[in-house]
Amino acid sequence: MNGLFGERKREVINPNGVEVTGLLSSEMLKMAQYKENERMNKLQTKNVNCWYSDFHALRDINMEMKHNTVTALIGPSGCGKSTYLRIFNRMNDLIEGFRLEGEVLIDNKDIFAKDIRINELRKKVGMVFQKPNPFPKSIFENVAYGLRVNGVTHKKFIKETVERSLKQAALWEEVKDKLDKNALSLSGGQQQRLCIARAIAIEPSVVLMDEPTSALDPISSAKIEELIWELKAKYTILIVTHNMQQAARVSDKTAFFYLGELIEYDDTKTIFTNPKKEKTQNYITGRFG
Amino acid sequence: MINNVERAVRTRHIKNSVFKWGVIAFTFIAVLPLIFILYYLVQKGVTSITWAFLTHMPKPVGETGGGILNAIVGSAIIIFMACIIAIPFSIAIGVYLSEFPKAGIANWARLSIDMLQGVPSIVIGIVIYEWVVKPMGGFSAISGSIALAIMMIPPIAKATEETLKRVPAGLKEASFSLGASYYQTTMRALLPAAMSGILSGVILSIARISGETAPLLFTSFGNPYLSANITKPMSSIPLLIFNYAISPYDEWQKLAWGASLVLIIFIFLLNIITKIAERKWKVQY
Numbered sequence: 001m002n003g004l005f006g007e008r009k010r011e012v013i014n015p016n017g018v019e020v021t022g023l024l025s026s027e028m029l030k031m032a033q034y035k036e037n038e039r040m041n042k043l044q045t046k047n048v049n050c051w052y053s054d055f056h057a058l059r060d061i062n063m064e065m066k067h068n069t070v071t072a073l074i075g076p077s078g079c080g081k082s083t084y085l086r087i088f089n090r091m092n093d094l095i096e097g098f099r100l101e102g103e104v105l106i107d108n109k110d111i112f113a114k115d116i117r118i119n120e121l122r123k124k125v126g127m128v129f130q131k132p133n134p135f136p137k138s139i140f141e142n143v144a145y146g147l148r149v150n151g152v153t154h155k156k157f158i159k160e161t162v163e164r165s166l167k168q169a170a171l172w173e174e175v176k177d178k179l180d181k182n183a184l185s186l187s188g189g190q191q192q193r194l195c196i197a198r199a200i201a202i203e204p205s206v207v208l209m210d211e212p213t214s215a216l217d218p219i220s221s222a223k224i225e226e227l228i229w230e231l232k233a234k235y236t237i238l239i240v241t242h243n244m245q246q247a248a249r250v251s252d253k254t255a256f257f258y259l260g261e262l263i264e265y266d267d268t269k270t271i272f273t274n275p276k277k278e279k280t281q282n283y284i285t286g287r288f289g
Numbered sequence: 290m291i292n293n294v295e296r297a298v299r300t301r302h303i304k305n306s307v308f309k310w311g312v313i314a315f316t317f318i319a320v321l322p323l324i325f326i327l328y329y330l331v332q333k334g335v336t337s338i339t340w341a342f343l344t345h346m347p348k349p350v351g352e353t354g355g356g357i358l359n360a361i362v363g364s365a366i367i368i369f370m371a372c373i374i375a376i377p378f379s380i381a382i383g384v385y386l387s388e389f390p391k392a393g394i395a396n397w398a399r400l401s402i403d404m405l406q407g408v409p410s411i412v413i414g415i416v417i418y419e420w421v422v423k424p425m426g427g428f429s430a431i432s433g434s435i436a437l438a439i440m441m442i443p444p445i446a447k448a449t450e451e452t453l454k455r456v457p458a459g460l461k462e463a464s465f466s467l468g469a470s471y472y473q474t475t476m477r478a479l480l481p482a483a484m485s486g487i488l489s490g491v492i493l494s495i496a497r498i499s500g501e502t503a504p505l506l507f508t509s510f511g512n513p514y515l516s517a518n519i520t521k522p523m524s525s526i527p528l529l530i531f532n533y534a535i536s537p538y539d540e541w542q543k544l545a546w547g548a549s550l551v552l553i554i555f556i557f558l559l560n561i562i563t564k565i566a567e568r569k570w571k572v573q574y
Contacts, residue, residue: 089466123468133459136482146467149477195463202467 040108042067042236043088043206048102050083052095057083059260061102065253067205070228070237072251072268074244075283079257081240085208088238089125090118106206123150126199126235130211132191134183134198139175142183142194146202161201169197170227189220196227200235207231209239213246225250244284248272256280327553334550337543343551346515347529350538357548359515360529363430366517367509367525368499370434375441376491382442383449383487384475406443413439414504422508430516430523433509437501441494448490452483485570489563496559500552502527526552 041064050058058080065071073081083092090111092098104111111121123146134142143162152158162179166172171193175186183194192212199207209228213221221243228237228250241247247254248268255265256279264271264280275281341356348355382398389395413436421432456479464474480487505511510522511532526548533545 091462091466094462094465119468119470122466127462127466129459129462129466131459133457133463135460135463135478145464145469145477149464149467149469149473198463198467 040067041065041105042069042107043238044103044105044108045084045087046103046105048084048087048100048104050080050087050092050101051097051099053097057260061262063255063262063265065236065238067236068232068234069253070232070239070251072247072254073238073240073257074242074247074254075257075263077242080260081255081257082210084257085210085238085240086127088206088208089122089127091127093118123202124204125206125208126202126204127208128192128195128199128210128212131215132188132195134186134191134194136182136184138180139183139186139194140179143197143201146198150202162197165197165201166194168200168231169193170223170230171197187220189216189223192216192220192224193227196224196231200231205235207235207237209237211240211242214242221246244272244286256283258283330546330550330553333546334548337547338550342544342547347513347541347544350541353540355540355544357526357529357544357551359512359524360526360548361551362515362517363509363512363524363528364499364526366519367430367433367437367505367523368495370431370519371437371441371498372491372495374434375438375445375494378438379442379445379490380449380480380487382446383453384480386446386450387453388475402443402446405439409503410436410440410501411503411506414507417504418507425520428508428510428522430509430519430521433505433523433525434519436504436508437498440498440501440504441491444494444497445487445490448493449483449487452486452490453479455486456482485567488566488570492559492563492566496556496563499555499559500527502531506531 044064045061048058048061049056061084073085075081086092087100087104088106088111092100100112106121106125110116135145137145140162143165144158147158147161152161163172163176166175171190174190175181175194183191186194192215196207196212212228213224216224225246228239231237232252239247239251251268253266254268254271256263256271256275256277258279264275264277266276270276271280272284275284341354343356343361344358345354345356346358382402385392386395386399417432417436417439421435422428425432460478460482461474464478469477505525505528509525509528511528512522512524516523530545530548530552533541533548536542
């Protein structure tokens with residue numbers, strides 16, 4: 001078995017050591033990959049503690065998220081949910097005095113390991129921010145930015161990718177005739193969808209969203225929510241939100257953070273209908289926070 | 290009681306109008322000499338500005354006519370080279386100061402820039418004379434450019450720093466989140482967003498140095514002939530004004546007035562270009 005198929009076989013051996021035997025057609029590979037995704041955790045944190053200088057921002061967070069799911073992080077302001085979100089693309093590293101202990105795994109690889117290249121990591125983990133932050137460049141250049149900084153120069157490829165990303169972000173129809181216009185001329189909702197298109201243009205496998213609709217009007221928010229639901233088929237999505245209904249609508253799982261601790265993490269339905277902890281109950285019914 | 294209130298209101302009104310008219314009067318007094326200088330320059334210089342004045346060489350003493358072509362070409366070359374030297378350094382300093390505002394060297398750099406801004410231009414000329422002109426063995430246009438470049442660094446570095454500080458942090462985060470390196474983020478996201486501020490800093494610094502005479506006296510020296518050799522002395526408008534204005538010949542003094550007006554018009558145009566550039570490349574965040 002170490003002969004001809006040796007290389008390919010290794011791909012489908014999952015970490016639990018279950019082997020896929022027989023002929024390895026591409027169908028089977030796909031199936032195996034799918035099953036593997038089902039079993040494997042896409043994102044995982046083990047005993048993660050974070051500090052901003054002296055402030056203990058996250059305490060012993062243990063969580064795992066599967067591929068192709070949407071996980072909502074909820075909790076009052078300052079509870080650490082944004083900090084938690086930002087450890088997956090190591091955005092917190094930009095902040096002076098930030099320190100992390102514990103293990104953060106993406107596809108079972110520790111992203112804080114020494115040999116991890118931070119640029120490569122961020123290519124795999126896209127991010128959408130609270131306030132739409134397009135570059136003051138043309139719409140086209142905004143989406144192409146990620147490709148260009150990652151060394152893509154093939155013009156046709158860039159053009160196709162920009163078009164595909166804008167279509168995925170449900171923005172293509174609105175901007176296809178004005179791709180060379182400045183991105184800042186778009187409305188807030190359009191800008192945010194542009195930022196989503198920009199994030200997915202480099203084909204990440206994880207998309208982090210930090211309150212993506214809090215600066216938008218209800219109609220734009222609804223569009224983004226719809227989009228999140230569609231993007232789930234391709235990406236693992238983590239979303240921080242202050243909007244309880246939004247969490248209930250878009251997510252498969254919900255995590256409730258309070259004062260840097262993970263209070264409860266369960267299926268969204270369970271969290272919103274039958275929470276196990278009193279604090280969660282109080283928060284989702286609006287009694288505090 | 291009512292009387293008191295009325296009186297208080299009246300005093301307030303009086304104070305108000307006194308203050309208002311005071312401000313207007315002082316502004317007017319301050320602007321007056323400026324207007325007077327401009328008027329005087331135009332009156333004296335406008336008669337000598339003709340096409341021939343801009344495209345001909347100066348004539349020997351005793352002959353009428355003649356132009357300042359050598360000075361215009363010289364100024365253009367010296368200023369252009371000064372820009373090439375100063376702009377990369379200044380922008381690098383500005384980027385460094387805004388990115389690492391608390392770093393050890395940053396404080397020293399900021400202090401040096403502030404000091405440099407206050408150093409009299411003649412001192413810069415003398416220093417460059419010691420450091421460049423003497424080792425090179427003679428006056429040269431390039432040494433003049435270096436002297437002017439040193440004078441350009443503080444305003445451009447300051448403008449770069451201030452504009453970069455105003456670029457929202459979101460842009461930087463967005464760039465990093467797409468896998469861009471530090472260098473790419475600076476070159477492709479931050480500097481383009483800060484373009485208008487940097488550009489206006491550059492243009493204003495050009496406006497500032499284009500009238501400088503003192504640092505050129507010991508460096509590019511001046512040259513009565515048309516020259517494009519940067520290792521040899523070269524004429525420039527401020528030098529020509531200086532030399533001709535102190536000469537005893539009416540004809541030359543007239544040329545100096547004309548050259549002054551050309552310089553003022555040039556600076557005026559630069560200011561207008563700055564305004565246009567600021568409006569055109571203005572970044573709304």
